[in-house]
Amino acid sequence: MIDLVQLRREPDAVKAALARRGVSSDTMDEILALDVEHRRRLQEAEGHRALVKELSRQVGEARRHNDAAGADSIAAASRALGDEERLLSEASEAVATKLRDIMLMVPNVPDPRVPDGVDESDNVELRRWWVDMDKGTPIPTYRDYQRVPHWEIGTELGILDMESGAKIAGSMFPLYRGAGSRLLRALGFFALDRHADAYEEIRPPSFALTETMMSTGHLPKSADDMYLIERDGLWAIPTSEVPLTSLHRGEILDEASLPVRLTAQTACFRREAGAAGRDTRGLLRVHEFDKVELFAYCTPDQADEAHADILRRAEELLQALGLTYRLLNLCTGDLGTASAYTIDLEVFSPGVDRWLEVSSVSWFRDFQARRANVRYRRSDGSTALVHTVNGSALAWARIWAALVETYRQADGSVALPGVLAPYMGGETTIRPRPS
């Protein structure tokens, strides 16, 4: 949620910034008008309320002096006033609800660093990295045997079984097996161990209440993209950002404890309703995948460093895995609702010949903290909203795909990077299972 006080104070600046994201100035004017009306009605209602309370006090006073007649007459007057007050409160509340409903749909104010653009094609590439990058080519030179899509490699080696996944849960639910399953586990352990120096490991619930989903900005806007267990009113989390943001919901944190850094690996569930029919092969786009998330609650002053640290850690993992990747500065048209600034990391997967998004490192300013009501106490005793920052490090399904494609050998085996050896029982080469 954006800051209503800031909007009142500098409406033109906020309108101009949000116009870059396609929010009409009419919408903002409607918010401003509702805000004025709400405060007017609130004053009216509260004025009445104050009178009712005063009269009630007088009823008690009269009772104590055994003035039954006086008490009854004051009570009658108060009752009449109370009826009026009820109507005024309802009117005020109705305006407040309307105002809040619109506010919930307004995206975050983009940072000046965010480039203008309408969709992902306008994202700005910042830089690329790959092992031995010196040839002046846009991507590494790959051999023919690396140009095989991971679903073919997966079937060939018996490590990925999309058909069985579909039989069990429908299409786009992957099933890994044998060394493929172990690789997935290895990646999660590898990453969590690397982050353990500065980030507390959390294992949160995989489902969340509607209120929890509101806090991150996933609801009300993205309801169609998430799984809902209707009977219990629970949503399957699309990312561990959701539970992590609500870990301290409604709390006031000690400034000295900031930044609070957390990491979690969870399954992430996405209906991908808007992408039906796209990228349906293999692991390019799946309904369930594991992801390690890095998260920080921090002060506004710490936000840049917190963002940089998450980005650095995601890059270090990619470099340790020897994967080719690039950084994109997301444009206004591709920015998530709650984000003020996002850097995406994409790996190049030679078998499918595409860049795959494997991390989004975002700074939400106080947008999520306002919804989740997470504050910190400054040394002077005042309170302020925290900033939230998060990013994946990393999303494993697509990493899995990029790894088996990148490291496929001429003989059809896959020779994984040595950093995974401790997590693979020392065996980093995946060969066809003898049948």
Added chain:
RNA sequence: GGAGGGAUGACAGAGCGGACGAAUGUACCGGUCUUGAAAACCGGCGUGGGCUUGCCCACCGUGGGUUCAAAUCCCACUCCCUCCGCCA
């Protein structure tokens, strides 16, 4: 799933229709005292919102209701504790 008990400020814990935003203790922040610290004593000490900046309003798990008036009474729900049942 059944029966009972509970949920109050940072924490502990009173209050159970009328001046209660809430006793008291601890913690915390000032001050006095002290070479310094501790102790003692004095003062302060919840969060949000509105506007005429001094006042008003809201908040005692959540949502409804009763009443002139609700932390207090009634209903529903959530969570925690104890016991029984079931269970990986």
